[in-house]
Amino acid sequence: MTLPVLPTTREALAIHGGTPVRKTLLPYGRQSITEEDIQAVVNVLRTDWLTTGPKVAELEEAFAAWVGAKHAVSFSSGTAALHGAAFAAGLKLSDEAITTPMTFAATANCVLYLGATPVFADVSSDTLNLDPQQVAAHITPRTRAVLPVDYAGHPADLESIQELAARHGCIVIEDASHALGAEYKSCRVGSIADMTVFSFHPVKHLTTGEGGMVTTKRADFAETLRRFRNHGISSDARQRQRDGQWHYEMVLLGFNYRLTDIACALGRSQLQRLEANLSRRREIASRYTAAFRDLEGVISPVMRVGVKPAWHLYPIRLNLEKLTADRAQVFRALRAENIGVNVHYIPVHLHPYYRDRFGYRAGQYPVAEDAYARLISLPMFHGMSDQDVEDVITAVHRVIGHFAR
Numbered sequence: 001m002t003l004p005v006l007p008t009t010r011e012a013l014a015i016h017g018g019t020p021v022r023k024t025l026l027p028y029g030r031q032s033i034t035e036e037d038i039q040a041v042v043n044v045l046r047t048d049w050l051t052t053g054p055k056v057a058e059l060e061e062a063f064a065a066w067v068g069a070k071h072a073v074s075f076s077s078g079t080a081a082l083h084g085a086a087f088a089a090g091l092k093l094s095d096e097a098i099t100t101p102m103t104f105a106a107t108a109n110c111v112l113y114l115g116a117t118p119v120f121a122d123v124s125s126d127t128l129n130l131d132p133q134q135v136a137a138h139i140t141p142r143t144r145a146v147l148p149v150d151y152a153g154h155p156a157d158l159e160s161i162q163e164l165a166a167r168h169g170c171i172v173i174e175d176a177s178h179a180l181g182a183e184y185k186s187c188r189v190g191s192i193a194d195m196t197v198f199s200f201h202p203v204k205h206l207t208t209g210e211g212g213m214v215t216t217k218r219a220d221f222a223e224t225l226r227r228f229r230n231h232g233i234s235s236d237a238r239q240r241q242r243d244g245q246w247h248y249e250m251v252l253l254g255f256n257y258r259l260t261d262i263a264c265a266l267g268r269s270q271l272q273r274l275e276a277n278l279s280r281r282r283e284i285a286s287r288y289t290a291a292f293r294d295l296e297g298v299i300s301p302v303m304r305v306g307v308k309p310a311w312h313l314y315p316i317r318l319n320l321e322k323l324t325a326d327r328a329q330v331f332r333a334l335r336a337e338n339i340g341v342n343v344h345y346i347p348v349h350l351h352p353y354y355r356d357r358f359g360y361r362a363g364q365y366p367v368a369e370d371a372y373a374r375l376i377s378l379p380m381f382h383g384m385s386d387q388d389v390e391d392v393i394t395a396v397h398r399v400i401g402h403f404a405r
């Protein structure tokens with residue numbers, strides 16, 4: 001007797017009372033800490049230096065060598081590092097700096113800290129990175145800096161932006177908070193722009209809890225950055241102790257943006273696993289891209305020729321024309337399956353602060369705004385197990401399949 005072939009029954013979505021793909025929530029990003037990391041931190045606690053001691057220089061030197069930069073200057077956060085870089089670039093009251101709306105607000109805020117004006121330029125529709133033609137259209141005699149962001153870990157169009165900036169006497173501050181380990185034309189991010197900023201927040205490739213770094217080829221920028229993070233003082237306490245000196249001079253108005261020796265010991269230990277961490281992220285990205293290739297409702301992130309992204313995020317865009325749901329419904333359905341999706345980013349010009357202060361309104365940056373309506377960041381971190389990755393794929397297929405037109 002031949003059995004009838006039953007039609008494949010779709011599993012009910014968790015949001016409709018079905019069983020979630022996972023029992024527990026998988027976050028979109030998280031740190032991984034080893035026993036070696038813990039030991040490195042504990043060892044510092046037994047020394048004389050908790051703040052700027054030998055571990056700061058050790059991390060800075062190792063980091064500069066790793067990215068291929070001449071100088072690396074650590075800061076207490078990526079935001080502080082952006083502030084330092086904007087200061088070193090000489091931004092002042094009457095200046096403008098061009099940046100992308102598709103970023104975390106800190107990228108634009110650092111321009112405001114110096115009394116200068118951030119000017120947004122729209123992004124390219126493939127990478128969601130600053131579109132050089134849009135940058136060119138916004139350059140004025142007041143433009144002093146351009147701040148591209150390597151969105152999701154995909155390097156910005158660095159050559160075009162660097163060339164354009166040089167032609168107009170502007171400094172390029174690359175916000176590579178997403179892109180530690182990314183490569184552009186075989187060079188590591190951090191060795192290309194006038195200054196490159198990194199963040200060591202726990203969801204990033206390397207963490208120090210809070211922390212950040214600026215890399216640069218220029219000795220004058222490095223010196224200003226070191227002073228700026230230390231109250232504008234021309235020497236640090238360890239140097240004075242070594243030289244048997246009490247005298248110091250405050251030469252510019254700086255802040256206390258120092259990263260501690262405790263944090264730097266953690267960062268130095270984490271740096272040893274950066275290559276492995278990047279390979280794992282690249283493996284996960286390939287698996288996702290292959291798994292979503294035939295899913296009409298999902299557009300996977302692109303990878304331009306000549307770049308190797310660092311995959312801080314894996315932001316899919318919904319092909320809303322092929323779905324019966326909007327982004328908010330898909331987002332909620334994935335969360336109900338215990339997939340900790342997120343959205344990066346609400347375009348910065350649409351935040352109330354920017355709308356109120358500068359009069360921005362919806363419709364001014366159509367590419368970024370269209371992307372925002374479709375974006376969902378899937379979990380992406382090096383500690384994800386193969387099962388975690390498969391759970392995300394199952395949930396995306398289940399939810400997108402349900403809402404397919």
Ligand SMILES: Cc1ncc(COP(=O)(O)O)c(C=O)c1O
Nearest residue numbers: 077078079104106177199200201
């Ligand atoms: C693009 C971008 N710039 C700047 C920052 C600020 O870095 P931090 O959180 O280390 O201050 C972040 C943090 O997530 C970021 O994603």
